[in-house]
Amino acid sequence: xxxxxxxEGPVTLSEEAFLTINCTYTATGYPSLFWxxxxxxxxxxxxxxxxxxxxxxxxxxxEATYRKETTSFHLEKGSVQVSxxxxxxxxxxxxxxxxxxxYFGTGTSLTVIP
Amino acid sequence: DAGVTQSxxxxxxxxxxxxxxxxxxxxxxxxxxxxxxxxxxxxxxxxQYYEEEERQRGNFPDRFSxxxxxxxxxxxxxxxxxLGDSALYLCASSxxxxxxxxxNEQFFGPGTRLTVL
Numbered sequence: 001x002x003x004x005x006x007x008e009g010p011v012t013l014s015e016e017a018f019l020t021i022n023c024t025y026t027a028t029g030y031p032s033l034f035w036x037x038x039x040x041x042x043x044x045x046x047x048x049x050x051x052x053x054x055x056x057x058x059x060x061x062x063e064a065t066y067r068k069e070t071t072s073f074h075l076e077k078g079s080v081q082v083s084x085x086x087x088x089x090x091x092x093x094x095x096x097x098x099x100x101x102x103y104f105g106t107g108t109s110l111t112v113i114p
Numbered sequence: 115d116a117g118v119t120q121s122x123x124x125x126x127x128x129x130x131x132x133x134x135x136x137x138x139x140x141x142x143x144x145x146x147x148x149x150x151x152x153x154x155x156x157x158x159x160x161x162q163y164y165e166e167e168e169r170q171r172g173n174f175p176d177r178f179s180x181x182x183x184x185x186x187x188x189x190x191x192x193x194x195x196x197l198g199d200s201a202l203y204l205c206a207s208s209x210x211x212x213x214x215x216x217x218n219e220q221f222f223g224p225g226t227r228l229t230v231l
Contacts, residue, residue, distance in 0.1 A: 004156075034219075036222075043204055043222040043223050043224040044157070044204065044206075044222040045222070046220075049219065089156050089157075091156075093220075101147070101159050101172070102149075102157075102159060102206070103159070104149075104156035104158075105156050106154075107154075
């Protein structure tokens with residue numbers, strides 16, 4: 001079945017450091033890939049998405065490229081800020097199946113220190 | 115434009131009791147999905163409702179049931195609560211045009227924190 005595996009945390013970085021959070025997936029069809037962010041006490045917010053191979057999703061300085069050959073969708077940011085501290089979830093949705101079910105990774109907690 | 119809303123925010127129940135959680139989807143959305151997020155884990159899919167019918171279901175027992183109303187709002191019911199049902203329950207809404215990749219996005223509510231004692 002479909003699944004997502006992402007880098008375990010927690011991750012602690014200094015402000016302005018480079019961020020990479022690894023995500024790989026398994027899917028039977030042609031999934032869309034997502035990164036969601038969850039701030040303390042809140043629900044999930046969509047950070048970025050890519051719907052087909054080689055697409056690059058980007059938002060708020062974050063980027064991720066849909067790599068079908070390596071089944072990966074790694075999240076990157078060149079210079080993190082304290083306000084980026086949150087839990088990041090990689091997810092996929094396989095439109096080949098009915099219902100648009102989302103599969104999530106276990107989440108990676110990021111703390112950025114000044 | 116109101117986003118996805120859920121009620122209540124927090125809930126405390128005891129083992130064996132029953133609970134009902136409510137969700138109103140984002141304006142223009144007709145599909146509602148429910149997820150359970152245990153502490154420190156990613157959300158796990160419970161089921162999805164579209165056109166007032168359960169369209170897809172995850173690996174959850176029959177104690178978990180739901181309903182969708184004509185206005186697209188939804189309820190999640192859990193019977194015979196267990197300690198392990200303690201979690202954040204998230205509702206997500208999306209457009210029924212899920213066959214089009216550009217519409218393939220789910221918007222999440224803030225969740226209902228259920229504690230079972």
